[in-house]
Amino acid sequence: MLCIEIHKPEEVDSMGNRIAVAGASGYAGGEVLRLLAGHPNIEIAAVTAHSKAGQPVTDTHPHLRSLAGRTFAETTVDALAEADLVVITLPHGQSAELAAKLPADAKIVDLGADHRLVDAAAWEAYYDGPHAGAWTYGLPELPGGREAIAASKRVAATGCYAVATTLALAPILASGIGQPDDVVVVAASGTSGAGSAAKPHLMASEVAGSLSPYKVGAHQHVPEIKQATRARSLSFTPVLAPMPRGILSTVTVKPADAGLTTAEVHEVLAAAYADEPFVHVLPNGSWPRTADTLGSNSCHLQATMDSDADRIIVTAAIDNLGKGAAGQVVQCANLMLGLDETAGLNVDGVAP
Amino acid sequence: MLCIEIHKPEEVDSMGNRIAVAGASGYAGGEVLRLLAGHPNIEIAAVTAHSKAGQPVTDTHPHLRSLAGRTFAETTVDALAEADLVVITLPHGQSAELAAKLPADAKIVDLGADHRLVDAAAWEAYYDGPHAGAWTYGLPELPGGREAIAASKRVAATGCYAVATTLALAPILASGIGQPDDVVVVAASGTSGAGSAAKPHLMASEVAGSLSPYKVGAHQHVPEIKQATRARSLSFTPVLAPMPRGILSTVTVKPADAGLTTAEVHEVLAAAYADEPFVHVLPNGSWPRTADTLGSNSCHLQATMDSDADRIIVTAAIDNLGKGAAGQVVQCANLMLGLDETAGLNVDGVAP
Amino acid sequence: MLCIEIHKPEEVDSMGNRIAVAGASGYAGGEVLRLLAGHPNIEIAAVTAHSKAGQPVTDTHPHLRSLAGRTFAETTVDALAEADLVVITLPHGQSAELAAKLPADAKIVDLGADHRLVDAAAWEAYYDGPHAGAWTYGLPELPGGREAIAASKRVAATGCYAVATTLALAPILASGIGQPDDVVVVAASGTSGAGSAAKPHLMASEVAGSLSPYKVGAHQHVPEIKQATRARSLSFTPVLAPMPRGILSTVTVKPADAGLTTAEVHEVLAAAYADEPFVHVLPNGSWPRTADTLGSNSCHLQATMDSDADRIIVTAAIDNLGKGAAGQVVQCANLMLGLDETAGLNVDGVAP
Amino acid sequence: MLCIEIHKPEEVDSMGNRIAVAGASGYAGGEVLRLLAGHPNIEIAAVTAHSKAGQPVTDTHPHLRSLAGRTFAETTVDALAEADLVVITLPHGQSAELAAKLPADAKIVDLGADHRLVDAAAWEAYYDGPHAGAWTYGLPELPGGREAIAASKRVAATGCYAVATTLALAPILASGIGQPDDVVVVAASGTSGAGSAAKPHLMASEVAGSLSPYKVGAHQHVPEIKQATRARSLSFTPVLAPMPRGILSTVTVKPADAGLTTAEVHEVLAAAYADEPFVHVLPNGSWPRTADTLGSNSCHLQATMDSDADRIIVTAAIDNLGKGAAGQVVQCANLMLGLDETAGLNVDGVAP
Incomplete structure (x- = not known):
């Protein structure tokens, strides 16, 4: 041997x-x-x-x-x-x-x-x-x-939701391209985020095939995200997702000025994280998938400017037990x- | 019969x-x-x-x-x-x-x-x-x-997203308690919504454990929802979820007037669907779970007024292949x- | 209305x-x-x-x-x-x-x-x-x-395992084409078979992505299957599978005589269930999938004679909460x- | 280092x-x-x-x-x-x-x-x-x-099935406690084992909630396992499981002599793998779970002697993409x- x-x-x-x-x-x-x-x-x-x-x-x-x-x-x-x-x-x-x-x-x-x-x-x-x-x-x-x-x-x-949401939101607000009022976030988490205590709603039979919101408008990570990003108003809907790990946070923000483009949003994110080893702004056309972050300390980001709806949309994926x-x-x-x-x-x- | x-x-x-x-x-x-x-x-x-x-x-x-x-x-x-x-x-x-x-x-x-x-x-x-x-x-x-x-x-x-989103949104706008501008929707669907053609990103290995957004700000159900609900501005982010069936749509709307309460939002939904056999406004404290609608023609609804964020939040669950x-x-x-x-x-x- | x-x-x-x-x-x-x-x-x-x-x-x-x-x-x-x-x-x-x-x-x-x-x-x-x-x-x-x-x-x-296993095994033994000694069964069940009580090993986080055997050689459905099929020796390994419903039972039996063919095994099953509304012997080349039985009272069966290994293999799928x-x-x-x-x-x- | x-x-x-x-x-x-x-x-x-x-x-x-x-x-x-x-x-x-x-x-x-x-x-x-x-x-x-x-x-x-099955089986046969004839194996694999080419039966919608056998009695890993373990007869049923990674192989073998005990089976496995960094014979009472091997090069083993059925049962879990x-x-x-x-x-x- x-x-x-x-x-x-x-x-x-x-x-x-x-x-x-x-x-x-x-x-x-x-x-x-x-x-x-x-x-x-x-x-x-x-x-x-x-x-x-x-x-x-x-x-x-x-x-x-x-x-x-x-x-x-x-x-x-x-x-x-x-x-x-x-x-x-x-x-x-x-x-x-x-x-x-x-x-x-x-x-x-x-x-x-x-x-x-x-x-x-x-x-x-x-x-x-x-x-x-x-x-x-x-x-x-x-x-x-x-x-x-x-x-x-x-x-x-x-907090787990706070990491994903803050990494998506902070540069948008810090750069001034997004308004700190009326930020709307919907974020879904895998079940490990709810801990290991055996609770009825976290049973495999209950979670399989199911998405369900909880603590809507009342989640404890709201003040934390506001503190970290200086958002003034934050609508936050957490959703339990049928997977063991992963958070996908969808963050939408009103642009500060008319005419903001997707390219400009990308530039803000790219500049914010250019030297970061764990935060990855994906190439154009690629959107984050939570599974790609499993077991890692990485956060994957992608964004668009939806001019029709007049909202910046930034999505972030992490492993809730990782980053x-x-x-x-x-x-x-x-x-x-x-x-x-x-x-x-x-x-x-x-x-x- | x-x-x-x-x-x-x-x-x-x-x-x-x-x-x-x-x-x-x-x-x-x-x-x-x-x-x-x-x-x-x-x-x-x-x-x-x-x-x-x-x-x-x-x-x-x-x-x-x-x-x-x-x-x-x-x-x-x-x-x-x-x-x-x-x-x-x-x-x-x-x-x-x-x-x-x-x-x-x-x-x-x-x-x-x-x-x-x-x-x-x-x-x-x-x-x-x-x-x-x-x-x-x-x-x-x-x-x-x-x-x-x-x-x-x-x-x-x-459309599948349109049903879930419209059932959540239409009474809010029709009743006048919500503003038709700046509606923000994040909706996740099971994989059967993407059809049965074999595509790489829909493989079981790719989808397992993964949430991922797609067609962000560009989904074809947007004009349909606007037509059905008279929403004027609609930010819509679809998300592919690791389950075969089910749609959860999270709809957030600015209230028309200050002081709107959760009870008033409930009343609007309850009144709209009181005689409907397939649309169920859940009891207070219960939030929709997509799995509960599997194989049925039912839509489960729940709502809250998040006064802190100044947003009405309505969530709807359906079976995307059912209702x-x-x-x-x-x-x-x-x-x-x-x-x-x-x-x-x-x-x-x-x-x- | x-x-x-x-x-x-x-x-x-x-x-x-x-x-x-x-x-x-x-x-x-x-x-x-x-x-x-x-x-x-x-x-x-x-x-x-x-x-x-x-x-x-x-x-x-x-x-x-x-x-x-x-x-x-x-x-x-x-x-x-x-x-x-x-x-x-x-x-x-x-x-x-x-x-x-x-x-x-x-x-x-x-x-x-x-x-x-x-x-x-x-x-x-x-x-x-x-x-x-x-x-x-x-x-x-x-x-x-x-x-x-x-x-x-x-x-x-x-019992749930007993239904699936007995429907696969009983005609093989009753017809005399299989030996009642040394029957080997491996059967996997979705989590709902373990009941609704909240137990740590049944949590969604534990079950996701995992197959695990339990009560190996010691499951209480063994005497029931023996009684129903007249099997004399039954090796039975139950496996917990990452799905809410469904049982797949793989049953292998030594043939009574040399030269048994797959066609003969099919004939025995087809004859046994020709008039049964809920037991379906699948066409050649189709193997049961538990998902196809979800919500139904059906049992799907398929079999082969593996001459090289000298074993009849019959597989049965049911919904454990259904049939x-x-x-x-x-x-x-x-x-x-x-x-x-x-x-x-x-x-x-x-x-x- | x-x-x-x-x-x-x-x-x-x-x-x-x-x-x-x-x-x-x-x-x-x-x-x-x-x-x-x-x-x-x-x-x-x-x-x-x-x-x-x-x-x-x-x-x-x-x-x-x-x-x-x-x-x-x-x-x-x-x-x-x-x-x-x-x-x-x-x-x-x-x-x-x-x-x-x-x-x-x-x-x-x-x-x-x-x-x-x-x-x-x-x-x-x-x-x-x-x-x-x-x-x-x-x-x-x-x-x-x-x-x-x-x-x-x-x-x-x-081969992926061959690793899991061989690690479970080889010491049983090499030690002489099990008979090389009439080995019966049922092994289930996550979908990544089927490769990344987009095929209809590997779509997420098809696989979710489903266990299904395939290539029953005809899988190409049979001769490889026989070669590696010197098994003479091997019934092998592969099963596709609703998870991205993982193989659970359930191996049953007739004991060579009457009176074999579970403790003796454990001893054989423990002796075979005492110095191996990646093969883990679990403590009594613990059975392998595929999820525990995800991303690793480890194989988890557990065994029992089912005296009533006169079969040694050894189960092995690996990550099919890992070990x-x-x-x-x-x-x-x-x-x-x-x-x-x-x-x-x-x-x-x-x-x-």
Whole structure:
């Protein structure tokens, strides 16, 4: 038998790059583990899950064969504090509570919602419990975002719908070609976006062959998108789609001036993302397909100016567990740890 | 009415109720056959399909075991003219050509697009070939629609997206609570809406797990919806969804006056469809799911007033081959033949 | 507005044909309701569901718009005893307990497993709780089955895998062309076969894109299939498939004699089912597709003799909620009530 | 080994490790490109596709954003001969023809079927055209397989069904616990296994919700599995499943001796694969799920001894494009180039 090392060889230098994951039994947590397990510069420290403490990680995540032999630990400050960076993938409320107990200098990426909103009133309108305050917003592709994240010890990763919608919308508004009033968004997500808890409406039998809207006009990502894009009015309709992963966000905006052309819209997007490794403005005639982003940290964009309807239409596709969750977590962690921002992340999706 | 056998007994009176189907090898044609085969008052006359003439119907539609033994005929005037009503399910251009050859007093329902648009300029902007003129529009639920259809020999069945969007939008505009300008629609369809011709982007491997927009701002149902609803500006984004059937249309409209409430929107929809057998305004809190309409002629509706975004949002779910195609064909045919409008049609979907 | 009666007209004669459904909140119960709601000769009596008593039926089954306004009742003897026939769709153990309380002359179809097995030892090997004894087995297509059901007050509907496998296997063994030893079956089912209770492994996110075996060599339908077909040895591997409905059973049998041909296997199947309205032996070259049976009571069969491997292979497709559950219930009820056996049932599937 | 960037840094040493891909426009070719693009030690040389020469790779494979800017070349000897190793992913017949033109010392992995079978008669029974002769069989996990591949210039990658079935079956037969006669296999594959050419039965509308057998008793992987496992009689039923990727193979074998236990079967499998990086015998009670292998080169196995039916049942799950095609190609190429066998390959699947 020849040499068949699959795992990290001894000589990989992960000094200073140990990441713990709190709440790792959910889908986002599982995807964070998958990315970290394949990351060339990072070592996985504690992997905690309160309700599954003591159980093998592969009982919950049977796809993660490389973690065979590891078990979930209790979610304790001691277990987490040894790591160089802690990723928290806990429901809102719980992440702020846990973060408050960790040492002040601990680096944390919170994939929960607790630290995303600057405005306490916006928080209270969409979430219950007290407002925990805002951390650096974890979207490197926003102007100044990358630098702020790299300089932060505390980063709030973004909501899944918020990533897709913000990447489509932000340059349109920032460039001034679109009006910030009366933005209309319809965005559909695969079922993993709804989490791993067994709920009747998320059963395979219920979801197969079905599209259904939910939380219409009342989704908690609305204030987050407004904050990130400076949209003033945002109609947002989320839709559950019959697929495990993927978000397609369709964003329509009134143009600021008459005569705007599709080419001009393209130019704005192309300029905004020219140097971005993970945001791809597709060639003319190609429209995003969520499946093309599966397993990757990429966002695919395409746009048109519908002159007849007088609306700019921008569509964005991501993997909700990739750029929408675990991918951006790793991207932020890379920045915070001084690693190559793209390390351990895929540009290419797994298709078909 | 009493009907006790699925295999039509001799004594069923289908005198005057013989329906031929031209172009029956496609998905819509197959669904028309399925409904007619189970219809208590109708006998299937000629079943034609040019490219498959002479072949067993069940080679193309193996689910239609009740038609075992029947073969497709050539699409000829002679074959069709014997029927009391002809359903044409041919691509646009071909249906007008065929209809022009049929006797002037032949009753016809055209599921192609050729006779839907009153405005020749609108036709020419979205279709190629000459404008064939407009027939009675086949949507019984529009004011006066039912009576007009019953009195017509020629009826243009509606487009699949158009049915769902029009049922959601028409009462909002007709009642005056919504503004006809700046209507924004995002509508997703199952793959059968794209027809049965083998195309690379419709392969199972390509569609699985994928949502993708297409013909953004350029779909041919736009002028049809505008004509049916009197919307003046309509942004329309169609999306291909990973499911075989179903359309979910999300329609957002600016309210005409400040202070409009969700209850008032509900009242408008409830009033519009109170006596309709196939249009169901769901109870508060329930949102449409396309799977619930599968195999039926039903449309499920739900709405909200999003005061924060200042948009009315109405969502509609149908089976694109049911109310979106074959169901409405049979509904129109029932009216034109003087039968019970609901005969042979299902209110209940096949779920899960 | 013209006449738009959808529901049963006054003159339908359902005297003596009132059916109650106990445990109607599950998937099989919902499908029984769907079929009964469209049945030309049957009136739905009590609809009970212990855990959902008092709730609208459409909260649980939103596809059943024709039952809007009805609520689930408590599962009591009084509520059920008024009907002419009671369908029980309760988990095993509960159905026998309920049946024991109903009047001795009440007609009952039990879709639970309690009354299927003649052999108490076989029962005890695969189920817990005491053996309740055997009722007439609800498969009309078995020799003598139809007559026995029509003459019975108590009928045990068959298991979903058992229907598909038995219809494929029984004629092969009964005709003597196949050996009853060493039958090997691999059968895959859509998720609705696993019921409507929310369980982690049945979540849409878990099932999408996945085939997985379960209860390998230990499924409770094994003794039932052996009893129905007289197979002496049966290897049975069930597989969960990523689709809401459908069972495909692949049955392989050693031929009794050398030289058996595919044509001879076809003849045996064709002869066995020549007069059956719901069992269709497909033309040569066509293999069953589960989707072609969706929503129907049909079973599609195809077979070959693999001389190289010395195995007869028969494949059967059904809708697990159709012929596999609710369809056969209605078929049995029709026979027990003296109605046309096919009334209210579909031969044609809903496809694509 | 240290690799820290996904966009290959200058200093990565791919000297001697340039791989060309011939026929790269299909699904297997696309997956080979995806793996090579992320491979830390390999540089992609020519990428050819006759019918798409001159077109951007991303027009065909829009998920491969990292290859934006590259175009398909014509499939010529000159284009390919510059590489250190050529991967051929062409239909059978074409790969042998191309291989014959390449220099005698060119390293080649052929993912077509042309060079898999030793027995010319077996070739002629299942394929058309002349037998091209056999190359080293590309399954490193077979005894001696790894060493033979490493020492070869020409390797025939295995068929997708053959990998899954052989990994399940070979140790059972090699160990002597199972009989080589009367092996019965039912194996289901996702649609990508059928290739990327647009065919009617592979349309999304046709496949959704459907399982269907095909080539029953006549699949071309039968002689290959027999050759690799020494099975003497093999009943093989392939089934098309409604998912884009994944193969689940259910293999049943008569035990050689009475009294064989499940524990003994496990031991045989565990011993066979103890040191294998990509073959995982799951813990007791866990059964393989195809989704857990998506995007990986892993095979998940589980087995039981069904004493009642007297059959050993082994089930294997793989990604048909991973271990079933592109993954094994890269694994073989790694061995042939003297690289770490696991380089560029994933153990962990992308789930959910």
